[in-house]
Amino acid sequence: MNIKKLVQKEVLDISCYEVKTILEQKPDNQLVKMNLNENFAVSSEPVKKLLLDACQRVDVRAYPPPRGSLAVKAISDFLGLSPSEVAVANGADEVMDLLMKVFVRKGSKVMVAEPTFPMYTFFAELYGGKEVTVMLKEDFSLDVDAILNKVDKQTRLLFVCSPNNPTGNQFRESDIKRLLNEFKGIVVVDEAYVDFASGSVIDWIPDYDNLAVLRSFSKAFGLAGLRLGYLVSSKQVINYVQRVVGPFNVNSVTQQTVALALQNWNYFKEQLDLVVNEREWLMENLKQIDGLKPYPSDANFILFKVTAANLSSATLTEQLEKRNVLVKDRGQLPLLENCIRVTVGTRNMNQAFISALKASLEE
Ligand SMILES: Cc1ncc(COP(=O)(O)O)c(C=O)c1O
Numbered sequence: 001m002n003i004k005k006l007v008q009k010e011v012l013d014i015s016c017y018e019v020k021t022i023l024e025q026k027p028d029n030q031l032v033k034m035n036l037n038e039n040f041a042v043s044s045e046p047v048k049k050l051l052l053d054a055c056q057r058v059d060v061r062a063y064p065p066p067r068g069s070l071a072v073k074a075i076s077d078f079l080g081l082s083p084s085e086v087a088v089a090n091g092a093d094e095v096m097d098l099l100m101k102v103f104v105r106k107g108s109k110v111m112v113a114e115p116t117f118p119m120y121t122f123f124a125e126l127y128g129g130k131e132v133t134v135m136l137k138e139d140f141s142l143d144v145d146a147i148l149n150k151v152d153k154q155t156r157l158l159f160v161c162s163p164n165n166p167t168g169n170q171f172r173e174s175d176i177k178r179l180l181n182e183f184k185g186i187v188v189v190d191e192a193y194v195d196f197a198s199g200s201v202i203d204w205i206p207d208y209d210n211l212a213v214l215r216s217f218s219k220a221f222g223l224a225g226l227r228l229g230y231l232v233s234s235k236q237v238i239n240y241v242q243r244v245v246g247p248f249n250v251n252s253v254t255q256q257t258v259a260l261a262l263q264n265w266n267y268f269k270e271q272l273d274l275v276v277n278e279r280e281w282l283m284e285n286l287k288q289i290d291g292l293k294p295y296p297s298d299a300n301f302i303l304f305k306v307t308a309a310n311l312s313s314a315t316l317t318e319q320l321e322k323r324n325v326l327v328k329d330r331g332q333l334p335l336l337e338n339c340i341r342v343t344v345g346t347r348n349m350n351q352a353f354i355s356a357l358k359a360s361l362e363e
Pocket of ligand 1: 215
């Protein structure tokens with residue numbers, strides 16, 4: 001049978017989103033994983049304890065609370081918002097998918113401030129949407145005029161990632177406010193890394209019905225394997241998002257665990273401070289190495305440019321991998337020629353990275 005003939009055009013046009021894993025070749029514990037912005041400053045024991053506590057409270061023979069309502073209640077209480085202003089899904093990635101389901105079909109446009117997280121484009125194209133990009137300025141700030149000049153009636157969503165992956169900077173509040181005031185579509189502010197920065201736009205939710213804030217438990221809470229992301233927005237937007245969610249989309253163990261994690265916020269907050277300290281340590285060490293130029297960061301990763309003669313970011317990434325240190329080569333992205341993104345790890349991880357980096361540069 002010609003299966004291909006049955007498949008929708010949008011699916012034929014995209015390929016499976018590749019995540020490079022080299023676990024097949026090397027056991028996990030030999031690798032220094034600094035490529036996916038996970039958070040290993042959160043120790044595994046307290047997290048395991050939360051998970052076990054959650055398992056004790058849950059009867060997995062029963063379906064989970066519908067549309068993640070247990071997690072929604074815990075998150076909205078934590079933020080001081082109404083449950084009707086929050087929706088949850090399996091990771092912030094899936095929240096993006098839900099937003100596209102609500103707002104994007106063939107003929108719709110999705111505006112993205114590049115270089116940024118690639119999943120906005122991935123999901124937009126899956127629903128037949130057209131991605132329209134506007135470059136960040138040289139200093140990685142938003143080019144608000146260029147964005148506003150390029151949006152039109154077909155532009156349903158505008159994605160702004162703040163702090164931005166992979167540049168690391170948080171955008172100016174005044175720029176985001178201008179977008180909210182002047183763009184007649186939904187402004188999605190992806191705040192996956194906001195806990196490592198100093199401000200958030202979440203307090204503006206009552207003032208703008210076109211603001212949608214994306215958050216994740218994968219970063220500050222170190223719960224990337226659990227898969228929980230959420231959307232905070234106006235009641236109207238949340239209501240439409242809830243229409244496209246399956247009734248039992250988030251499993252009961254995940255819902256309980258994030259509820260317990262929020263009760264233990266003080267613990268996670270302390271770990272955040274550790275990450276911020278380590279970020280400073282890493283930044284100072286990177287600055288001292290000739291042939292590299294690190295950029296300031298408000299997130300749990302640092303972007304740096306390889307300026308050493310005759311060395312590309314791709315080659316340096318490979319050399320680090322040979323030394324069991326995984327980082328993300330971003331050198332192929334616009335504006336980011338020869339740049340590498342490295343996740344802030346524990347002191348041991350950061351030291352291992354700096355040693356491997358020095359050895360690779362001397363090679
Ligand atoms: C900017 C940004 N948003 C969202 C995500 C995905 O988050 P989640 O793990 O909740 O799907 C990531 C993951 O790296 C990210 O960098």
